[in-house]
Amino acid sequence: MVRLVLVALCVCLCAACGSPLQCGELEYDADEHQCVCPAGRHAIDGACVALVGDGGIVGDAGDGSAPTDASSAQELGDTGVDGSVSLCPEGWADCDSSDDNGCETQLDTLAHCGGCGDACGWACEHGVCNDAIAIAAGGLHSCALREAGDVVCWGDNEYGQLGDGTTLDSLVPVRVAGLQNAVAISSSRGSHTCALLESGQVLCWGANNSGQLGNGETSTAQPTPVPVLSPGAAFVGVSAGSNSTCAWRSSGEALCWGYNGSGQIGDGTEERRVVPTPVEGIDDAIAMRVGGGHACAIRSGRTLECWGSNAHGQLGDGTDGAGVPDRADSASPTAVANLGPSVYSIGAGLWNTCAVLAAGGLRCWGRNSEGQVGDGTTTLRNAPTTVRGLESGVLGVDGGTFHACALISTGAVECWGRNNEGELGDGTSVDRSAPGPVALRGAAIALATGVAHSCVVTAEGAVECWGRNLAGNLGDGTTLSRTTPVAVLPPAVSSE
Incomplete structure (x- = not known):
């Protein structure tokens, strides 16, 4: 005393x-x-x-x-x-304005961070809120970008995809070593992660067996961020796929690197590329998204082009390979049919693709064996198809292996497709071929899907995840899969 x-x-x-x-x-x-x-x-x-x-x-x-x-x-x-x-x-x-109990409030809590009533949603560090603002979901790991420009990751770390300098899995968020001033992050169904910095530089970490880190090497996994080797104009966006990565510059130039067995680099070949390589004919990209073995770019006129694997019609050009690999692939960009100059944003799953139109409607195409196109059927679609019930109000979309989810302007999230591990977040394990609401704890402002799990950032800056949790990728301190969203535990406070 x-x-x-x-x-x-x-x-x-x-x-x-x-x-x-x-x-x-x-x-x-x-x-x-x-x-x-x-x-x-x-x-x-x-x-x-x-x-x-x-x-x-x-x-x-x-x-x-x-x-x-x-x-x-x-x-x-x-x-x-x-x-x-x-x-x-x-x-x-003294937050209760009473001298009966003196200085009763410590100013390092979520409710009082640095001042009485200054509330945070996820993390208070040294008297300042450092909440989540963006989210990424990989194969069995997840990452969040925070207000301070740092990144935290959790889950599987076999290839160093958590970026903390180790290969130890983590059931709770850990900091990516040395990463500062990040403005965007990406990791999709694979074991590597990338971040875009304020300076326009791209850094990547994790698996590199196909050169997907873009540092000029292969085989050597990187447990901390390494710079992508690409002199030139600043990058303004990045998208990491299963084993390849794409980014676009402020000039509109689109570049990809990594595995190219299905032509997903888009350079007209199927040769692996260990450094960023220009995509044929795309010099006005304003957004890109990488799926399993394909990639897509929105051009300045709001049209959409895709390239790479087309076994399940994921390129959306009206053709498909009837499920046979390589049969209908394209190593160069091809126009997606029936969309016109109206594409607002895009999402890509392992074998399917989705586009949000300017009016807020959603179209999806590709493999549909589990209902992941969302049109109420399980019929393969090789051209854009209207997602049932989502003809307006959609802000964003993302796809996993056998499920997909959409972010709605109200802050709601709806998912569809396979649900055997709780991927749809509705409290059941019943598959659904049309969208249904996720039982979120709070309104969402950002969404990401992994192989069989999904995560959101809430309006308060907290993070919620649901679905498969084999390696702790839900971040709740367990390896229990969840059929409804659970709160991701906040990262430990930095000593810096």
Whole structure:
């Protein structure tokens, strides 16, 4: 227990104010016509108390350090004229405006981060909120971009895809080593992750067996971020697929790298590329998305072109390979049919693709064996098909292996397709060939799907995930799969 250091032990009578106080060194203020404590001491509970150091008081050890627990802090403070405690030790405050319990609130909680009532949604670090603003979901791992520009990841780490310098799985978020000033992140169904920095540079980490990190090498996995080797204009976006990656520059130039067995690099060949390689004919890209063995780009005129694997009609050009690999693939971009200049955003699953139109309607195509196209059937679609019930109000879409999810303007999320591991987040394990609502805890502002799990960022800045959880990729501290969203635990506070 911290002791109050009383400057006096006697009771003295001040003639000017006529009141007995335990004051010892009481001084008479001729201007105010009252008795006051000397400089450096404060009247608390009828006593002159010496406060020492940064708002702290002399403690049991006599080191002048600030209190570290509530019972100590509650004994501190300088009572103001309104009855509240006006002087508290660093990191504490009198948030209930009562001198009965002193400085009762520590300012490092979600409800009070740096100030009374300054609430955070996910993480309070050193008196400042550092909540999630974007999300990415890989094969068995997930990552979140936070307000401070750092990135945290959790789940499978066999290839270093968590970026923390180890290959140890983590059931809770851990920081990506040395990564700062990130503005976007991506990881889709694979074991690598990429981040775009404010400077326009792209960094990637994790598996690199096909050169998907873009650092000029293969085979060597990287457990911390490495720069993509691509001099030139700044990148403005990045999309990481199963074993290839694409990015686009401020100039509109589209580039891809990594595995190219189905022509997903888009350079007219099927040769693996270990550094960014221009996509044929795409010099005005404004967005890109990489699926399993295919990729797509929105061009400046809001048209959509795709390339790579087309075994299940995922290129959307009206052809398909009837499920046979390589039969209808295209190593160069091909126009998606029946969309016109109206594409707002895109999402890509392992074998299917979706596009949000400018009016907010959703179209999907490709493999549909589990209902992942969302048209109420399980029939393969090799051209864009209307997703049932989502003809307006859609902001974004993302696809997994056998399921897909859409973010709605109301903050709701709807999913469809396979549900044997809770991928649809509706509390059941029943497949659905048309969209249905996810049982979210709060309104969503960002969405990402992995192989068989999905995650959102809520409007408060928290993160929720659901579905398969074999390696802790839901971030709730367990490996239990979940049929409804669970809160991702906040990362540990950095010592920096």
